[in-house]
Each structure stands twice: as C-alpha cells, then as structure tokens.
Amino acid sequence: MVKIGVLGLQGAVREHVHSIEQAGAEAIVIKRKEQLAEIDGLIIPGGESTTMRRLIDKYDFMDVLKQFADQGKPMFGTCAGLILLAKQIVGYEKPHIGVMDITVERNSFGRQRESFEADLEIAGAAADFPAVFIRAPHIVEAGENVEVLAKHNGRIVAAREGQFLGCSFHPELTDDHRLTEYFIKMVKEAKEKQFV
Secondary structure, three states: OOEEEEEOOOOOHHHHHHHHHHOOOEEEEEOOHHHHHHOOEEEEOOOOHHHHHHHHHHOOOHHHHHHHHHOOOOEEEEOHHHHHHEEEEOOOOOOOOOOEEEEEEOOOOOOHHHOEEEEEEEOOOEEEEEEEEOOOOEEEEEOOOOEEEEEEOOEEEEEEEOOEEEEOOOHHHOOOOHHHHHHHHHHHHHHHHHHO
C-alpha cells in the first residue's frame, strides 16, 4: 500500500487524511521534516499560503520539500498548496517551493464570502466533479509541459506536470474522492518506476 503524506502545518489536514483513506491508501500527517522519508507522495493542503510559508520556514521544511520533488516523488497542491508549488506568483518576486511550471494568481475568485461550488470536468479523473472554491487562486499561465486538466469560466483550475498535480479548489471538502484517487494512481506509477 502506498503511503501518502499530508503536510500538517496548517489547513484542511483531517479532511485530506479521510479522503486518502477512503481512496484506499495509507495517510500520514507530516509534522516533522524527517517524516518525508517515510512517504511515497505528498499533499500540500489548502489554507493560507503566506501563513503556510511562515510555518515551512519556521520548521525548516523548505529544503526537504525541494529534495522530495527532486527525488521524483509526486506532490499534489490544493488551493494554497497550488500557490506553494508554482514557479511564478502574480505580484511576488520569488516563488515558494517553485517546482511546477505555472503562474498563479492568489484570491482570483474573490474573498471568502464569494466562495462557491461548480461541477467540473477533470480530464482523466471525473466528468462531473463537485469543486469547492474558497478564496481560490487560478493558473494564469501554464508551461508547455503542463497538462491542463480543468477550467472554470475559461480559467485554468487544475493541471498536471509530470509528478506534480495542482488545483485551485478543495477536493477534500466533498465526499467525491476521485481526484485523490487520481493522485494515488500517480504515486503508484511513480513508485513502480523507481523499482524498474
């Protein structure tokens, strides 16, 4: 069974753990950087990206997160997690983890009270996924090796580049685990490659 970590510094950690378990994998809440060695893939949950960055710095996670990516291990960023994975953030000089060839804009769907749900078609995962958007970012630009998986009103809201998966919404806040299952499949494939 593959082990999926959820970065446990801030955000909807419990909900992701539940979704991983419902999708048939083992979930581990990552609170210490040493734990990254124990897992096959990592979910970076939604939350508040600047707060998460502060906590990543405080607990000295940045270098090990980059090493995790360099090892070819899959990472899935949801909402704030998407911002952390992006190589470019509109209005900011430097990225956070900066491993995915995308440019994102924070809070591009409005404030908290403008949260909404929309049914999305996510390529390879679901034809009718109930996506929950809360102060969501969106992908303004995607590099040539980035596969766009879903759009909402013309804006890119889910994408994949190799071992990296990102979405603007909160898949863990629904009872639909198909996007988590899609990520687990990515993790299994990456793990099989390591043994080839």
